Amino acid sequence: MNGVDADRNGVPRQYAAEGLRPQTLVFTLLGRHIAPLDVPVASSTFLEVLGRLGVSVQAGRSTLTRMVWRGHLERHRVGRRAYFSISDKLRRVLQEGGRRIFEAPVRDVPDDVWTLLSFSIPESKRADRHSLRTALAWNGFGLLRNGLWIAPGDVDVSAIVAKLDLQDRVEVFSARPSGPTDLQRVVNEAWDLPAIAQQYRDFIDEWDRALPPTDEGHLAPQIRLITHWQQLLVDDPELPPRYLPEDWPAMEAYELFLRTEAALSPQAHNEFVELLDALDHVPAT
Numbered sequence: 001m002n003g004v005d006a007d008r009n010g011v012p013r014q015y016a017a018e019g020l021r022p023q024t025l026v027f028t029l030l031g032r033h034i035a036p037l038d039v040p041v042a043s044s045t046f047l048e049v050l051g052r053l054g055v056s057v058q059a060g061r062s063t064l065t066r067m068v069w070r071g072h073l074e075r076h077r078v079g080r081r082a083y084f085s086i087s088d089k090l091r092r093v094l095q096e097g098g099r100r101i102f103e104a105p106v107r108d109v110p111d112d113v114w115t116l117l118s119f120s121i122p123e124s125k126r127a128d129r130h131s132l133r134t135a136l137a138w139n140g141f142g143l144l145r146n147g148l149w150i151a152p153g154d155v156d157v158s159a160i161v162a163k164l165d166l167q168d169r170v171e172v173f174s175a176r177p178s179g180p181t182d183l184q185r186v187v188n189e190a191w192d193l194p195a196i197a198q199q200y201r202d203f204i205d206e207w208d209r210a211l212p213p214t215d216e217g218h219l220a221p222q223i224r225l226i227t228h229w230q231q232l233l234v235d236d237p238e239l240p241p242r243y244l245p246e247d248w249p250a251m252e253a254y255e256l257f258l259r260t261e262a263a264l265s266p267q268a269h270n271e272f273v274e275l276l277d278a279l280d281h282v283p284a285t
Helices: 013-017 022-034 043-052 057-069 088-101 123-138 158-163 183-190 193-207 219-235 250-275
Strands: 073-078 081-086 114-119 142-145 148-152 170-175
Touching: 022 043, 022 057, 022 088, 022 219, 043 057, 043 081, 043 219, 043 250, 057 073, 057 081, 081 088, 088 219, 114 123, 123 158, 123 219, 142 183, 193 219, 193 250, 219 250
Parallel strands: none
Antiparallel strands: 073 081, 114 148, 114 170, 142 148
């Protein structure tokens, strides 16, 4: 790691603290640069990009291997060289993620319609429980009570539940509040709004600086920028504005994200193309 202070997984501590772990960085690389190509890409390309982000070769190789085990990537051998393509399952996730990343972080629901969801998953399916909770958070749900989740608007979770094969473990209701319910109190209990606002302010403090950078090119900052932004969206349920403080910083952060990404994108693309080693088709097995 050339003296870089890193955790036991080989991740620079400054990135680990932001949630920018190697797999998360690879997801960003896949969505922004590799998915549009729709061809297998050499491990050397992944490792070079991750190296520019401060991730060791060992940590990078381990990350790619785990992503194959989890069904995110498919490995192809050409002689002694390994190439990786995106699985159909992950491609759908990347498409949805890319759509949300570049949309404004607001969701104005005209009427007070809320989605309530409860589930009961045994300890033996802990991984399914974690996957469901992660998917719920990404789709705007907050934990209101033990086992009861809530999201603004009428949220269709049927695809999420079907994907995890949890149809018999989940109940979903579309609901409207009635007295004596105080919806602002409900919102404040389900989501830590001050913490979410602070994350947006931290993003602004981190990225409101002169560009382009002069010491590390454009590709690495672009990957970190998008990954950092995506991490904010995981925690933000995109509540209707009437339930948010007047000084809510999400739109300021969003506009900064778009400006910065646009400034980095052209040269980042050129840098990636220079590193790219790809096949023009999927090898026969």
